[in-house]
Amino acid sequence: MKIALLGYGRMGKIIERVAIERGHSISHKITENIENIDLSEADVAIDFSIPKAAFTNIKTCIKSQLPVISGTTGWLDNYEQAVKLCEAENSAFLYASNFSIGVNLFFDLNEKLAKIMDPFQNYSVEIEEIHHLQKLDAPSGTAISLAQQIITNSRKEGWQLDHAEENEIPITAKREENVPGTHTVSYTSEVDSIEIKHTAHSREGFALGAVIAAEWIKDKKGVFSMKDVLQNLT
Ligand SMILES: NC(=O)C1=CN([C@@H]2O[C@H](COP(=O)(O)OP(=O)(O)OC[C@H]3O[C@@H](n4cnc5c(N)ncnc54)[C@H](O)[C@@H]3O)[C@@H](O)[C@H]2O)C=CC1
Numbered sequence: 001m002k003i004a005l006l007g008y009g010r011m012g013k014i015i016e017r018v019a020i021e022r023g024h025s026i027s028h029k030i031t032e033n034i035e036n037i038d039l040s041e042a043d044v045a046i047d048f049s050i051p052k053a054a055f056t057n058i059k060t061c062i063k064s065q066l067p068v069i070s071g072t073t074g075w076l077d078n079y080e081q082a083v084k085l086c087e088a089e090n091s092a093f094l095y096a097s098n099f100s101i102g103v104n105l106f107f108d109l110n111e112k113l114a115k116i117m118d119p120f121q122n123y124s125v126e127i128e129e130i131h132h133l134q135k136l137d138a139p140s141g142t143a144i145s146l147a148q149q150i151i152t153n154s155r156k157e158g159w160q161l162d163h164a165e166e167n168e169i170p171i172t173a174k175r176e177e178n179v180p181g182t183h184t185v186s187y188t189s190e191v192d193s194i195e196i197k198h199t200a201h202s203r204e205g206f207a208l209g210a211v212i213a214a215e216w217i218k219d220k221k222g223v224f225s226m227k228d229v230l231q232n233l234t
């Protein structure tokens, strides 16, 4: 499979190595605007770029009938538009705030825990994410996914960075040198705390999940999530 890498930074370079190890080749290594680039040689595009470029990259691929997966975070205001365009063009698109298989298992745990905890209103829930100093967006896309899962499975109605109202989930975003990505969901009462935590030890897991998702979407049409990919792995 020939892969167009939209974004060739920290993630793009690791994805290149993982993809080659799995027998694929890289047709494009793109680090700037793709609108005038011929992508016809590629079988699939993997977008790990920057928040302000992701939507244009995704639109360009959808309009060219090039299946595209995106891991770029911080562009989700335009997500619904990408979904509508993909449906209108009968193309293929998958966004995941986190491609790591471990984080997607953690997402399942988070949904289950939110349901279990909801009747116990003496526990307050909060989310903490820690990432490296170069990260452009806050809170992380993964923290937003965790918050949305809790909202769907509890009485919480929204989330806020730092200061949340009673009916909202507070998210704390910390930036520390060389942290690939750590997420904690905690429920605290006066007498105790319950926590679930995912710690990425490197970026390998994100990259492997992205290549697996790209292999999976290659011959499909539609809008997908990592849940669709994982259903077919087990
Ligand atoms: N979903 C997931 O599993 C993960 C998501 N991420 C997200 O992926 C994105 C990229 O992360 P990193 O590789 O660490 O960032 P990075 O800053 O190392 O790389 C970004 C790359 O995008 C390029 N770029 C800039 N404008 C572009 C354009 N118009 N089109 C294509 N490329 C362009 C830059 O030249 C650079 O090569 C971030 O949004 C990050 O939050 C990161 C890790 C895992």
Ligand SMILES: O=C(O)C1=N[C@H](C(=O)O)C[C@H](O)C1
Pocket (backbone or CB within 6 Å): 073, 097, 098, 131, 135, 136, 139, 140, 141, 142, 143, 180, 181, 182
């Ligand atoms: O920017 C990163 O590095 C990461 N971004 C993603 C996010 O915003 O959740 C995923 C991962 O945590 C690494």
